[in-house]
Amino acid sequence: MQASFLRSTAVRSTALAIAVLVPIALAGCMWRxxxxxxxxxxxxxxxxSASREPCPGCLERKGPDGxxxxLRRRPLLSAQHIAAVSKVIDIGGGYAIxxxxxxxxxxxxxxxxxEQIGELIAWVAQERVLSVAVNRGVFSSGMLLSGITAEEADQIYTAMTGDPTQRRPSLER
Structure with missing residues (x-):
């Protein structure tokens, strides 16, 4: 009797686990x-390349923080190097470019x-400084401007692309 009770408990536990875990696993597979x-x-x-201190031949601008x-007059990289600009959700779940x-x-x-690791860099469009940050790493195929609000992402995206869309990627996963 005890063996049959244990067997039926094990069967019920297994059935419950399957009933709960399979839909969760399938939902994870279907998420895109x-x-x-x-x-x-x-x-x-x-x-x-940017600096907080005046430098010979540099352009004086206000950053997004006021x-x-x-700015050095000649850009390090320009639009001719960029394939696409995107509004995305970063790995931490926040808005990014x-x-x-x-x-x-x-x-x-x-x-x-x-060459710019540890140096201040700034993205500029329409003669307006869009972001200023210290370069913390090497990039080649792409880079992410993260740590920004949805509104900042909209403003940077519009300034960089001319596309005034206010559509945003969803934070829902």
């Missing part, structure tokens, strides 16, 4: 990440990013 909102860059988009930033670089320039992009 949302497509990013993508557009080509405007012709005037550029990544500049602080003055000084993803820049994908053209395959044929990825060696140049890698070289530029290596």
């Amino acid at each position: 990440p949302q497509e990013p909102i993508t557009h080509a860059p405007r012709a005037d988009v550029g990544l500049h 602080q003055t930033v000084y 993803q820049l994908d670089f053209k395959p044929e320039v990825q060696d140049r992009v890698r070289s530029v990013s290596e």
